[in-house]
Amino acid sequence: MKNKPFIVAISGVKNSGKTTLVTKLITKLTTLGYKVATIKHDGHDFEGDVPGTDSFRHKEAGAYGTAVFSNSKFMIIKEQNSITEKELIKNFKEADFILLEGFKFSNYPKIEVVREEISRSYVCKKETIIAIATNLTCGFDGINTVDINDIEKIIEEIFNYMNIRIINNDSN
Numbered sequence: 001m002k003n004k005p006f007i008v009a010i011s012g013v014k015n016s017g018k019t020t021l022v023t024k025l026i027t028k029l030t031t032l033g034y035k036v037a038t039i040k041h042d043g044h045d046f047e048g049d050v051p052g053t054d055s056f057r058h059k060e061a062g063a064y065g066t067a068v069f070s071n072s073k074f075m076i077i078k079e080q081n082s083i084t085e086k087e088l089i090k091n092f093k094e095a096d097f098i099l100l101e102g103f104k105f106s107n108y109p110k111i112e113v114v115r116e117e118i119s120r121s122y123v124c125k126k127e128t129i130i131a132i133a134t135n136l137t138c139g140f141d142g143i144n145t146v147d148i149n150d151i152e153k154i155i156e157e158i159f160n161y162m163n164i165r166i167i168n169n170d171s172n
Contacts, residue, residue: 004095004096005037005089005092005093005095005096005097005098006096006097006098006158006162007089007097007098007100007108007109008097008098008099008100008108008109008110008111008130008158009099009100009101009102009103009104009106009108009109009110009111009128010022010025010099010100010101010102010110010111010113011102011103011104011110011111011112011113011123011124012104012112012113012114012115012118012119012123013104013118013119013123014118015118016113016114016115016118016119017113017115017118017148018101018102018113019101021111021113021133021148021154022038022099022101024151025099025151025154025155026038026099028151028152028155029096029097029155032155034096034097035094035095035096035097036095036096036097036098036099037092037095037097037098037099038098038099038100038101039085039088039089039092039098039099039100039101040100040101040102041085041100041101041102041103049066049077053068054068055067055068055075055077059077064078064079065077065078065079066078085100085103104123104124105124105125106128107125107128108128109128109129109130109161110124110128110129110130111129111130111131111132111133111154111157111158112124112129112131112132112133113132113133113134113148114132114133114134114136114140115134115135115136115148116134116135116136120136121140122140122143126141126143129143130144130157130158130161131143131144131145131146131154131157132144132145132146133145133146133147133148133154134146134147134148135147135148135149144157
């Protein structure tokens with residue numbers, strides 16, 4: 001696959017179903033043989049470790065950063081004034097896809113989730129939207145729409161955008 005990793009944002013308003021869509025896309029893409037990573041922006045501060053663990057106790061004691069690792073994985077929690085997804089993307093060089101959850105005002109290509117129960121219009125810049133995944137039957141100003149539950153069609157829209165014809169990692 002050329003230009004990897006391919007970065008696509010799954011965007012939409014709060015509670016629109018972004019996480020549900022991301023998990024379904026991960027499942028389908030990994031089934032197809034692709035290596036997928038995710039990055040989620042949290043607009044609020046979050047607790048990245050579990051109270052009671054050694055690393056949590058280290059942070060509570062005043063460490064500005066802590067890392068935990070085993071033979072097959074690692075986790076780093078580090079306090080710093082600012083971080084961008086671009087810095088985090090560097091950690092996933094071997095990924096075929098990086099799915100960004102959120103990032104609705106970014107310039108990344110995106111699938112926007114618009115669910116009738118939550119919103120009736122898109123919020124992202126039109127020129128960044130690959131398609132709108134929705135349960136509404138109306139059109140959206142000339143933007144491609146796809147049923148929110150049709151994961152294969154959503155992936156097809158992403159692949160069409162990327163100009164990939166064969167959805168099989170062995171053939172790319």
